[in-house]
Amino acid sequence: MLARDQWLRLARKLDWEYSYVSEQEVFPELISGHPWLPHAVWQDWDEPYRTSYGEYVTTQHEKDASVFAVRDAVGRLEDFAKLATPWLNALKFHAATLPLAEFAAVVGNLRAGRFGRDSAWRTMATFGALDECRHTQIPLLLMHELVRWDPQFDWTHKFYHTNNWVAIASRHLADELLLAANPIEFAVATHFVFETGFTNLQFVGMSALAHLVGDRMFETMVTSIQTDEARHAQIGTSVLATLVQHDPAYAQYLVDKWFWRSWLLFAVLTGFCMDYLTPLDMRPYSFKEFMEEWILDQYLRHLEAFGLHKPWYWDVFLEALHVYHHMVYVSAYTYRATVWFNMVVPSPAERAWLRDKYPTSWDLLDPVWEQVVARWQRSDPGLEWSTHGATPVAFCDLCQLVLCGGTPRRNTAQTLDYAGRRYIFCSAPCCWIFQQEPERYAAHKDVVKRILAGEAPANLLELLRTYFLLTPETWGKDASGGDYPWLQRAVRVSP
Ligand SMILES: [Fe+2]
Ligand SMILES: [Fe+2]
Ligand SMILES: [Zn+2]
Numbered sequence: 001m002l003a004r005d006q007w008l009r010l011a012r013k014l015d016w017e018y019s020y021v022s023e024q025e026v027f028p029e030l031i032s033g034h035p036w037l038p039h040a041v042w043q044d045w046d047e048p049y050r051t052s053y054g055e056y057v058t059t060q061h062e063k064d065a066s067v068f069a070v071r072d073a074v075g076r077l078e079d080f081a082k083l084a085t086p087w088l089n090a091l092k093f094h095a096a097t098l099p100l101a102e103f104a105a106v107v108g109n110l111r112a113g114r115f116g117r118d119s120a121w122r123t124m125a126t127f128g129a130l131d132e133c134r135h136t137q138i139p140l141l142l143m144h145e146l147v148r149w150d151p152q153f154d155w156t157h158k159f160y161h162t163n164n165w166v167a168i169a170s171r172h173l174a175d176e177l178l179l180a181a182n183p184i185e186f187a188v189a190t191h192f193v194f195e196t197g198f199t200n201l202q203f204v205g206m207s208a209l210a211h212l213v214g215d216r217m218f219e220t221m222v223t224s225i226q227t228d229e230a231r232h233a234q235i236g237t238s239v240l241a242t243l244v245q246h247d248p249a250y251a252q253y254l255v256d257k258w259f260w261r262s263w264l265l266f267a268v269l270t271g272f273c274m275d276y277l278t279p280l281d282m283r284p285y286s287f288k289e290f291m292e293e294w295i296l297d298q299y300l301r302h303l304e305a306f307g308l309h310k311p312w313y314w315d316v317f318l319e320a321l322h323v324y325h326h327m328v329y330v331s332a333y334t335y336r337a338t339v340w341f342n343m344v345v346p347s348p349a350e351r352a353w354l355r356d357k358y359p360t361s362w363d364l365l366d367p368v369w370e371q372v373v374a375r376w377q378r379s380d381p382g383l384e385w386s387t388h389g390a391t392p393v394a395f396c397d398l399c400q401l402v403l404c405g406g407t408p409r410r411n412t413a414q415t416l417d418y419a420g421r422r423y424i425f426c427s428a429p430c431c432w433i434f435q436q437e438p439e440r441y442a443a444h445k446d447v448v449k450r451i452l453a454g455e456a457p458a459n460l461l462e463l464l465r466t467y468f469l470l471t472p473e474t475w476g477k478d479a480s481g482g483d484y485p486w487l488q489r490a491v492r493v494s495p
Contacts, residue, residue, distance in 0.1 A: 008050060014119040015039060032115040033184030035247045045118035045238055049231045056127050060134065063224050067138060070220040075142060077149050079217065085342070085479050087213045090277035092152050092341035094206075094218075095143045096159035097170055097269060102135035104178035108190060112183035112235070121235060125183070128232035135225050142217060152474050155340040162469040163456070165338060165447050169400035172444065173261055184239060185254060191236025193258040195229050196302065198266050201294045203229065209274065212282040237302075244306050253436065255303065256311040260429040263317065264324075264399045271325025272332075275357075276343070280350050286357035288321050313429040316412070320405070320427070322361040326354075327404040330368050334389045335402075336476035337464055344479045345372055347486050364407045377490050381483035390460055395446035397423040398430035405430075418442060 018026055029036040051059075080088065109132055112125035143156040159167050177189050203226035210219035243251045267287075274287040285293070300310060311317065329343075336343045346354060346369060355362040372387050379386035394403040405426035406412035414431040416423045418438050425431040434441050447463075450456040456467045464470045 004052065004055075008052060011052070012050065012120045012123065013043075015043065027115055027117060031111070031182055032117060033182035034250065035243075037117070037242070037246055039117060041246070042117040042121070042242060045121050045242070047120055047124050047238060048234050051127065051231070053127075056130070060130070060228075063227065064134070067220055067224050070216055071142060074216045075145065077145065080146060081149070083215055084213060084279045084282075086277040086279060086344050087215065088150075089341040089343065089479060090273040091215070091218060092150075092155065093269065093272065093277075093339075095139055095153065095156040096340060097166070099136045099139040099156060100160040101170065101174045101178065102132045104174045105132040105190065106136065108178040108181060108186045109232070112186055116183045116187075121183075121187075121238070124232060124235050128235065131228035131232055134228065138221055138225065142221060151471075152340050152342075155474070158469065159340065163447075163450075164340070164468040164470070165395065165400070165402075168447065169395075170265070172400045173265055176440070177258070177261070184243060187236050187239035188243065188251065188254045189258040191233045192240050192302075193236075193255055194262045195233035196236055197259065197299045198262050198295065200226060200230055200233060201298070202266060202270055205290050205294060206270065206273070208284065209278055209282070212284060213278060240306055244308065248307070251306070252308050255308060256313075256429075257433050257436070259299070259311055260313065260317070260433065261399065263320075264401060264430075267320070267325040268328050268401065272329055275325065275354065276329055276346060276350075280347070280353060283353070286354075287325060288357065291321055311429075313432070316428055322358055323365070323407055324405065326358070326361070326365050327407070328402055330365065330372075331393060331402045331404050333372065334387065335393055336478065337384065337388060337460075337470070338468060339476040340470060340474055342477050342479040345369065345376070345482075345484065345487075347484065349486075361407065364409055368408060373487065376478075376482040376484075376487055379482070380489075382481040384477055384481075387478070387482065392448055392451060392458070392460065392463065394424070394448055396426035396430050397444070397446065398425050398434045398441060400444075400446055401426065 023039060024036070027036075083091075106129045109125045109129035113122050113129055116122045116125050140157060143153050146153040147156075160171060177194065178186070181189060203222045207219045207222045207226070210216075210222065240251060240255075243254075270290075271287045274283065274285070274290060303310065332339060333343045333345070351362075351366060351369060355366065358365075375387045395401065396403050396405075403413060403424065403426050404411070412427045414425045414428055416425070416431055416434065418434075419442060421442070423431075423434065423442075425434065445453065445455075447456060447467075450467075451458045451463070457463050464475055468475075
């Protein structure tokens with residue numbers, strides 16, 4: 001057998017000159033991406049993590065074996081049943097939003113496996129597609145066991161097959177990011193911004209959290225997935241290096257657009273988990289501290305290394321870091337029947353912790369929780385609807401998330417008239433993204449517009465049942481039915 005370095009140099013570059021078709025015909029710009037450059041420009045494309053198919057298969061097999069070993073040891077129902085209730089709901093949230101989005105990433109990688117502009121890039125993308133297939137299968141397999149115990153876990157697979165508002169928002173992002181992007185945008189958006197910028201570090205943070213909470217299964221799963229992501233995310237930096245040289249303005253546009261879109265999703269998913277759904281004594285840091293320590297510095301350093309600038313909306317972003325996920329959480333709490341996991345009211349101790357971690361913004365949010373608590377005090381445990389909204393909430397025309405940018409005192413909504421229609425956005429960056437490529441987004445209808453068009457029912461219960469595909473068993477509730485040890489109920493005087 002030849003040693004690896006004797007053959008890899010020859011085997012990793014397998015490009016050739018075309019004799020009866022042109023390069024443009026083999027790699028049309030529409031599907032290969034902008035800017036269209038001849039292969040000579042891409043030929044030095046380099047992947048820092050070199051691997052061969054044989055090595056890939058061996059490593060992946062070992063990784064799968066260790067996931068299965070942990071599953072056999074601690075992946076039984078009784079192991080999950082021991083975990084804190086709020087954490088189990090963080091798990092349901094993650095479990096639903098991830099696996100089928102990973103499957104959409106298979107498609108994005110396969111497109112790059114054919115239309116990426118250098119053979120080494122195409123090979124790495126093919127491995128990336130195999131990775132994402134694994135990331136789809138592992139959570140589906142692990143959570144399947146839990147469905148008979150708690151039907152909300154069925155949403156691991158069901159989520160993207162519904163018109164639930166969170167699914168609409170996630171699909172709006174995942175379709176553009178993973179299914180519709182050409183290999184250049186895919187590499188910059190998915191590999192450089194989403195994976196290198198967010199998910200690699202998110203996985204580190206979430207696995208540390210899972211460790212503290214005692215969830216060995218989730219910890220093992222995300223760690224195993226993260227090692228794949230860290231490898232295939234390297235595609236992004238190599239593509240971005242060429243893009244920056246040939247079209248720096250487009251490179252800047254792509255990173256700024258995808259940083260904002262990724263941030264919103266990440267804030268909701270990880271923000272909820274870190275600041276609300278992890279038991280207080282197990283929280284190592286707040287979501288904001290995590291972002292500041294783990295994400296921001298390294299992301300800005302990466303941008304600088306490529307000669308790119310901070311996004312123009314950086315101040316808007318820094319402000320949102322103090323408040324955005326809190327606003328979405330409290331909005332979602334008061335519409336919790338529209339989601340497939342249960343939510344908690346932060347206790348007085350948790351509210352004190354939140355005030356301490358968010359000194360500039362928590363006082364604006366706390367009165368909302370005062371109201372929620374006062375409502376629970378006046379109603380009996382289990383009376384979900386006494387602390388629940390009845391009319392559908394409004395959504396942003398870009399991110400499709402609840403329209404709740406800014407603070408309870410000053411919202412950051414923006415409107416725009418385009419082609420005879422008025423659009424509304426949660427924030428200036430969402431409006432800006434829309435304006436760059438309006439034809440890409442203008443036709444999309446959020447839930448409220450579907451209701452107004454007669455495509456979805458206006459009655460909340462009908463909407464939940466027939467459009468969001470939730471049932472009384474699966475729709476979100478207060479995790480304790482409003483029965484908290486710290487909550488003093490009002491003394492009732494019988495008439
Ligand atoms: Fe993945
Ligand atoms: Fe990935
Ligand atoms: Zn938005």
